[in-house]
Amino acid sequence: MTMKSLTVMEPGRAEFLQEEKPKATGRMMLVKVKRTGICATDFSIYTGESSFVKSGQIKYPVRFGHEWSGIVEAVGEDVKDFKVGDRIVSDSGFACGECEVCKAGDYAACRNDRSVGTVNAWPGSFAEYMLVPEYHAYKLPDNVSYDEGALVEPTAVSLDAFTNFEMKPGMTVAVIGVGAIGMSAIWLAKYFGADKVIAIGLRDAKLEIAKQIGADNVVNSREVDPVEAVLKATGGKGADLVIETTGYESALVQAFKMTIHTGRISIVSFYEKDITIPMDDVVHRKITIRGAAGQYQNPGRVCEIMGKNPVKLTPIITHRLPFHECLDAFENEKEYHNTKIKVMVEFE
Ligand SMILES: [Zn+2]
Ligand SMILES: [Zn+2]
Incomplete structure (x- = not known):
């Protein structure tokens, strides 16, 4: 079983790859990605201008993508709080789940954490499927769409401005x-x-x-x-x-x-x-x-707010592309630059 991913091979060159579809084991869940938003960080990883590339914290090839929403397709044998069919989003970084602080539930203190699609990259959401540990996942309320779900990550960052x-x-x-x-x-x-x-x-x-x-x-x-x-x-x-x-x-x-x-x-x-x-x-x-920057748990709070706020954030989605055409937003960024707020990539 294989799946399609978009991976940045080197600065200025990204390719669609055919990869092994991952398997959910332990506390991992296999998620079918529904939406991925393109953010300035993604573009700077693509061009190589990201300071994380310069510092060596992001190494190529890198499967990027960190603003996503999706549906659980399979769960590992130890997953307790989620089931197949749950619509979810996640924190933007995943703790290892195995070290001493993780075992105590203090995931923010984990020293082996990996950011989704960025620093020390956990394979990101420019892919048909990705693995997500249940302890970093949040259910989308029924009245919150996949589009809104993919806006949870940037909103979780700005939420910290109000802490x-x-x-x-x-x-x-x-x-x-x-x-x-x-x-x-x-x-x-x-x-x-x-x-x-x-x-x-x-x-x-x-x-x-x-x-x-x-x-x-x-x-x-x-x-x-x-x-x-x-x-x-x-x-x-x-x-x-x-x-x-x-x-x-x-x-x-x-x-x-x-x-x-x-x-x-x-x-x-x-x-x-x-x-x-x-x-x-x-x-x-x-x-x-x-x-202010993102922190664990903020995405869960944003999901709750999205479920309650009658004002929708979705007007900030200015462009939409199907996954197989999304490379255009990177290769021809100049054509989007002046009008884009959020470019949303849609999966089948
Ligand atoms: Zn972002
Ligand atoms: Zn850990």
């Missing part, structure tokens, strides 16, 4: 960047009860989509100074929570200028170099800065 932040009535959240992370942050901010959500981006078409998923105000930073726009929208005070998702130093500097006294900045992006920030703003206005 230890108490949303109170009347609060304003400003989100810089309207890629998938920024969009899911906008969607979550509204769900968590922000009075006003301000989306800051460069393209009107994407800002229109930001409105559909919950943004109250949109700011095109090519036309308007975003700091002035946020101050104006908040009576001169600034936003209570500013979420920076672009990875640009200039955007982060703006974040400091648009945050309210005692406000909070959550940073959900990498800058890939040392940068200069206006530290005196932090001191004067007693700003809290928090780095």
Whole structure:
């Protein structure tokens, strides 16, 4: 029994391979992949520009893909909590399940963990089938589609921007960047009860989509100074929570200028170099800065929110490709670049 996968062989070259279909044993489940979203990380693995490639943490050939949803087709003999036919998503990294901390259930502390399709790659979701350990899997609620399921991973990353932040009535959240992370942050901010959500981006078409998923105000930073726009929208005070998702130093500097006294900045992006920030703003206005990234369990929380939130996140899916044609999104990325938010790959 074989299956088709898409594997990056070397920078700039990915190939469809015919691979052995894996077998579910122990606590593993064999999952038939239904959707895989393409993310900027996937593209940087394809081109070789990823800092993880440069540091040697990603080695070629690599089967990538980490934003997925699927259905359980077979379970190993020790799987207890899932059955054939369950619709699932997972954490973005898998602990080994065998070391001392894993046996104690503290998977986040495992030193032998592998990220799905990225660092020390667990074979990822650009494949018809993949193996998933049950202790990192989450069931999709019945009213949550496979499309939404494949958006759980980026949303689980932006969810961390709200960790230890108490949303109170009347609060304003400003989100810089309207890629998938920024969009899911906008969607979550509204769900968590922000009075006003301000989306800051460069393209009107994407800002229109930001409105559909919950943004109250949109700011095109090519036309308007975003700091002035946020101050104006908040009576001169600034936003209570500013979420920076672009990875640009200039955007982060703006974040400091648009945050309210005692406000909070959550940073959900990498800058890939040392940068200069206006530290005196932090001191004067007693700003809290928090780095945010994915963590275990967040996908389960996102599944729950998706099941409850009547506002759908799916308008951020701007492109769809069948699996056998998805190489086009990598080879001809320029044609997608200006209009894409999320490119969704569909499996049979
Ligand atoms: Zn991603
Ligand atoms: Zn372990």
